[in-house]
Amino acid sequence: MAGKDENNAKEMGELVQTADKLKHDYQCAVMLVHHTGHNNQDRARGSTAFKGALDTEILVKPLGENDIVVSCEKQKDGPEFDTMQFLKVSVEPSLALQQVTRSVPKAKLTSNQAMAMNAFYEATKGNVAAAGLTLDEWRPFFNERHTGDNQASKNTAFARARKELVDKGLLECSDDIYRLGDKAT
Numbered sequence: 001m002a003g004k005d006e007n008n009a010k011e012m013g014e015l016v017q018t019a020d021k022l023k024h025d026y027q028c029a030v031m032l033v034h035h036t037g038h039n040n041q042d043r044a045r046g047s048t049a050f051k052g053a054l055d056t057e058i059l060v061k062p063l064g065e066n067d068i069v070v071s072c073e074k075q076k077d078g079p080e081f082d083t084m085q086f087l088k089v090s091v092e093p094s095l096a097l098q099q100v101t102r103s104v105p106k107a108k109l110t111s112n113q114a115m116a117m118n119a120f121y122e123a124t125k126g127n128v129a130a131a132g133l134t135l136d137e138w139r140p141f142f143n144e145r146h147t148g149d150n151q152a153s154k155n156t157a158f159a160r161a162r163k164e165l166v167d168k169g170l171l172e173c174s175d176d177i178y179r180l181g182d183k184a185t
Contacts, residue, residue: 011047044057055075056072057072057074063103067100084099112160113164119145120141133177133178138178139155
């Protein structure tokens, strides 16, 4: 991309066309290495045309001093692979990566998110493994605890906390029923 602008969709399109030509001419896979953004370390810098053209996007991030986490951010024609963690092992004069069990940090919750989770647990009466809740079953438990000045502020706080808990994978919603998500177990 020497001299090209990664923020320009047309110029990123030219890069993609070149990669596609190499794939076709040599019947091979092409791997492009790109940097994450300065402000957003979880997505590639520049034009979104780049991501749109990818078959697979893999994010490699450091975890502390000695580990690396590899995650699938996009997989066009198949299931995404599970996130993996590797330990950097010194093998002079280089290093090797040894796969290790992934350490998953506990999600940090805001006070409203914690209140919503506690309300969820109470509304399921401790039977969270099998239970699912509708909003009408869950919301009153949240509203009892929230100190909002009026019902509108309580509803806004609940809606925001509920969406954030789903986004974090702590809860999931199917057919308007909320259940514990993968990251809550």
